[in-house]
Amino acid sequence: MRDISMHVLDIAMNSIKANATVIKIMIIESDETIRLIIKDNGCGMDKETLNSVVDPFFTTRKTRNVGLGIPLLYQNVKRTSGKFNITSSLKLGTAIEAIFNRKHIDCIPLGDINETIISLILLEPLIDFIYTRKNSFKKYVLNTKKIKRVLNGVKINEKEVIDWLKADLLNFSMAF
Amino acid sequence: MKKSIADLMKIRDEALKNMQLRDQSESNCRVVVGMGTCGISAGARPVLRAIIDEINKRSLNNVQVVQTGCVGMCRFEPMFDVNINDEKVTYVNMTSEKARQVVVEHIVNKRVIRDYTIGKSENE
Numbered sequence: 001m002r003d004i005s006m007h008v009l010d011i012a013m014n015s016i017k018a019n020a021t022v023i024k025i026m027i028i029e030s031d032e033t034i035r036l037i038i039k040d041n042g043c044g045m046d047k048e049t050l051n052s053v054v055d056p057f058f059t060t061r062k063t064r065n066v067g068l069g070i071p072l073l074y075q076n077v078k079r080t081s082g083k084f085n086i087t088s089s090l091k092l093g094t095a096i097e098a099i100f101n102r103k104h105i106d107c108i109p110l111g112d113i114n115e116t117i118i119s120l121i122l123l124e125p126l127i128d129f130i131y132t133r134k135n136s137f138k139k140y141v142l143n144t145k146k147i148k149r150v151l152n153g154v155k156i157n158e159k160e161v162i163d164w165l166k167a168d169l170l171n172f173s174m175a176f
Numbered sequence: 177m178k179k180s181i182a183d184l185m186k187i188r189d190e191a192l193k194n195m196q197l198r199d200q201s202e203s204n205c206r207v208v209v210g211m212g213t214c215g216i217s218a219g220a221r222p223v224l225r226a227i228i229d230e231i232n233k234r235s236l237n238n239v240q241v242v243q244t245g246c247v248g249m250c251r252f253e254p255m256f257d258v259n260i261n262d263e264k265v266t267y268v269n270m271t272s273e274k275a276r277q278v279v280v281e282h283i284v285n286k287r288v289i290r291d292y293t294i295g296k297s298e299n300e
Contacts, residue, residue, distance in 0.1 A: 001217050010216045017245065069213040119221050122228055123211070123243045150184055154191040159232040161191070164184055171180075 003111025004036060004100065007073045011038050011096055012120055014069060018042025020093065022128045022145075023120075027113060029135040033082070034102050034110060039095040045088040053086060073098060080104035114169040117142065118162060125157040133173070140172040203238040205283055206259040212246030218253035219271070226272035227256070230279040239283060252294060258282050266294040 001007050008025060015023045020042035028035040045053070056071040070086070073096075077084045080101035088094040100107050117131050121144060131142040142165070148156055155161070209215070209224050224241070231239050249255070252268035258278065265288050267278055274292055281287050290296055 006216055006221070009211075009221060010213050013211055013216070013243070013245070016243075067213075072213065072217075115221060115225065119224055122241070123224070147184065150181060151188050154188045154195070158191050160187045161184070164180075164187055168180055 001072055001076065001108070003109045004034065005111030005113040005116040007076070007098075008036065008038065008113065009116045009119060010069045011073065012116075015040035015042050015094070016124055016127065018044070018094065020127065022130065024130045024132070025117070026132045027110070027134070029102075029110075029133075032101065032103055034100040034107075036098045036100070037095065039093065041093040044090045044092050044094055046090055050086065050088050054084075070096075076100075076108055079106040114166065114173055117169060118166060121165065122157050122162065125155060138172070142169065203240045204261055205236075205239045206257075207239060207241045207283075208244050208257040208259065209241065210245070210247060210253055210255050211243040212250075212253075214246050214250035215253045215255070218250075220254040222272045223254045223256070223270045223275045226275045227279055230276045231283075234279070234284060236279075236283060249294075252297060255294070260286070267292045268294045268297050 001010065004027075008027075012023055012025065015038065018040060020040035022041050024037070024039040026035075026037040026039075028037075053070045054074045056068055074084050077098045077100055081104060082101045083097070083099040085097045086094065113133070117129065120127075120129055128145040128148075129142070130145070133140045144156060147161075147165075151161065156165075207227055209220060209227065211220050211224070224243075228241055231241065247255075249268075254270045255266060255268045256270060256275070258265050258267065260283070265282065267274070267289070270278075270292070278289055278292065281289050
């Protein structure tokens with residue numbers, strides 16, 4: 001993975017697979033760290049599964065015996081001597097927190113996080129995404145549930161709506 | 177932000193008007209993009225965006241784009257399938273430029289781009 005935004009897309013794919021209906025994505029920046037939180041209300045995992053998620057030779061797939069999504073994120077966080085935490089409970093959902101030390105030379109860049117959010121909305125228009133981006137000066141929240149209420153039946157993945165979302169995201173990320 | 181929501185409402189009203197004009201024919205074309213860890217790290221995101229952009233640009237309303245996980249051929253990623261009337265063609269080692277070509281040639285003109293398919297790549 002070249003940047004954090006790719007990890008976000010990859011981890012959110014896990015939430016989608018876990019049949020989540022709401023996925024929260026938070027990016028909190030400070031001078032020293034980039035903190036990433038992804039939280040879903042999907043099927044969750046039991047203790048045993050949870051303990052093995054950072055092991056690359058563990059996967060829920062039956063066809064192969066490797067799963068690299070979480071191990072890669074774990075590795076990229078640990079390389080910056082950052083912190084990684086994952087909690088989960090069956091039927092309630094899963095939360096992942098990753099703190100990157102952005103001053104560390106091995107820290108991967110944030111990348112185009114807006115593209116990731118747009119891609120997720122395009123792929124899964126029925127899932128609600130709550131995306132928050134925050135630094136010490138500004139806070140931006142995109143809640144697709146609220147947007148769908150305004151849209152009143154018009155699909156969120158209509159071209160014009162996506163263009164609006166893109167402009168809205170861009171508008172705010174300029175301030176970061 | 178307030179102004180922004182007003183814009184969104186305008187878009188909604190516009191879309192509602194267009195929806196009635198648009199032909200409601202069932203989608204007979206499905207594009208399935210590999211979005212597993214392997215796909216994403218190989219560059220599936222720009223490929224996906226290119227496909228959707230090209231579809232929107234050409235107002236191809238009966239094309240459905242969905243994602244799938246890793247299908248076990250990670251070395252061919254980014255890849256996607258085009259299903260038209262239950263006939264599946266798998267395109268491999270995609271870039272956004274190649275993906276745009278596939279939308280135009282395969283989905284619009286109904287001509288498979290053999291050079292980009294998995295059959296061709298596997299024999300090399």
